[in-house]
Amino acid sequence: MVLSVDELISNPNTASFWMKHAMALRLLNSVERLYSDLLRNYIKGVRPGVESNCSLNVNISLTVCALLNINSVEKTMAVSGFLTMFWRDERLKWNVTEYDGHSSLLIDPSLLWTPRIVLINPAKQFHMFGSYSTEVRVYFDGSMVWSAGDLMETNCKINIRYYPFDIQTCDISIAPWGYFESEVNQSTSFSTQFKDFPLGNDEWDLVKLTNVDWVSEGYKASNFTLRYKRKYQFVLINILSPIIVLNIINMAVFEIPPNSGERISFSVTVLLSYVVFLTIVMDNIPQTSSPVSLLSVLLMIQIILSACITMETVFIVKVSHRSPSIPISNWVVNLMHKTRKIQPEQETSAEPVENVLERVKLPEQKSRNASIESNDNVCSLNTGPSFTRSKKPTWEEVAACLDRIMFFIFLFVALLFEVLVIAFIFIYI
Known part of the structure; x- marks a missing residue:
């Protein structure tokens, strides 16, 4: 069934359709x-x-959408x-x-005059903005x-001295x-400051974005400064801990x-653990020498300390x-005298008669007794009264005394x- 034009217009269901279509x-x-x-x-080549x-x-x-890479x-x-x-x-106005x-x-x-904007500090080559652009909204x-929109790769001076707590x-x-x-x-009257990248980044947090305008040789330019902080949790858990x-x-040796x-096998095992760990860590530390990361210096000091403990262990065992x-050298005996443990003197009663007779001995005998006392074992523990003499020190006792001295030195370091x-860590967290 075919309807006439008058019937189509008079039909309430089709009337609204034709009115909307006409509008x-x-x-x-x-x-x-x-x-x-x-x-x-309109002439495109003429500047407004x-x-x-x-x-x-x-x-x-x-507007920064995402950080792609920092090399x-x-x-x-x-x-x-x-x-x-x-x-x-002004040429594009209407009522x-x-x-x-x-x-x-x-x-x-492509039909209008648009600003030719260029990135003036590129990492590789100059390029104009506009390769990926929207249409121009004209009011x-x-x-x-x-x-x-575009991919902006720029030169950037990287300072990793305080890695992983660095701010670039x-x-x-x-x-x-x-x-x-x-x-x-x-x-740049319109600028935005972000607390983070809109698309997120697993390694960096964008802390601040600021802008400044400057003039050089008659040309006006704008400089956007991006300040970002490295996320340190990964390095803190997997490297520093x-x-x-x-x-x-290392001190348990x-x-x-x-x-x-x-003892030697234990110290060598710890030293090898440091070396293996260093090879793993170097894959994550930025590989640059200007400046050197303090974390690299930290690892090297640890390896030197472990190597010194290994050498000390070999010396003590020898x-x-x-x-x-x-014979034991006099300076070793003197050192043992200075580092010995002094026992508190025991309480004494009335002096025995034997001691009175001892004090009236000939001077020659007294000097001979004094020379014997100078060779007492000064690193051994005195269990008797203060006037009890010690045995002559052995090399095992000398090694134990020297080992105790080196322990306190390495412990302090x-x-x-x-x-x-x-x-x-607490300062830069």
Whole structure:
């Protein structure tokens, strides 16, 4: 069944459809008419504002979407983001009422004059922004809004001295290409500060984004400074914590008796653990020499300390196995005198008669007794009264005494080292 035109219009179900369709056609015709009127006499190569002989103000805003890479060896930073540019073109104005209230229009940037913005501190080569751009949003008062996204790889001075608690600062410098300040006045009145990257990053946190404008040789440029902080949790758990644990285990070698036969093997095992751990850690530490990371210095000090403990262990074992026929040097005996443990004197009663007779002995006998007492074992524990003489020291006792002295020296160095590391961690966390 075919309906006539009058029946279609009189039908309430189809009337609203035709009215909406007519309004859409009318709006479409107004957009096409507006598009045609704006670009009829428009010359793309002519910069806006030439008629008034003044510079064109172009405001830009940088939005950082994600940090892609930071190369500490090549000293480069790669981020993805987009520039949003604002300017005014007096040639693209219209009366809203003449075009059915249409207040904005999207126009392809290839048909309009757009700012030529270039990255002036690239890591590899210069390139213009606009390879990945949106259409230009044109408003009825001549205001223009255009966004151009791109991959920005710039030079960046990386300082890893305080790795993994380092804070890096990199710059993104942008300038209009081929225009003097008197022609295009670029400014960054629109800037954004992020607490983190919108798309996130597993290694870095963007702390701050600031901007500054500057003029060089008649050209106006804008500099965006990105300040970011490294996430230290991974390095703290997987590198610094094992270093502290290995340092504690390294001091346990002094609790093993020199004659047990396991002391040298234990110290060598700890030293090899440090070396193997260092090879693993070096894959994560940024490999650069300007400057050197303090973490690399920390690992090297730990290896040197462990090597010194291994050498001390070999020396103590050698001393403890020396032949008793080899005489002990006087400086060793004096050292044992200074480091011996003094026992408290016991309470004495009335002096025995034998002691009175002892005091009246001939001077020659007294001097001979004094020379015998000088060779007493000073590192052995005195269990009797203070006037009881000790045995002549053996090489095993000399080794034990020297081992105890070296233990306190290495313990002081290890504790000082641990305190410095922990203090450094708490300062930069």
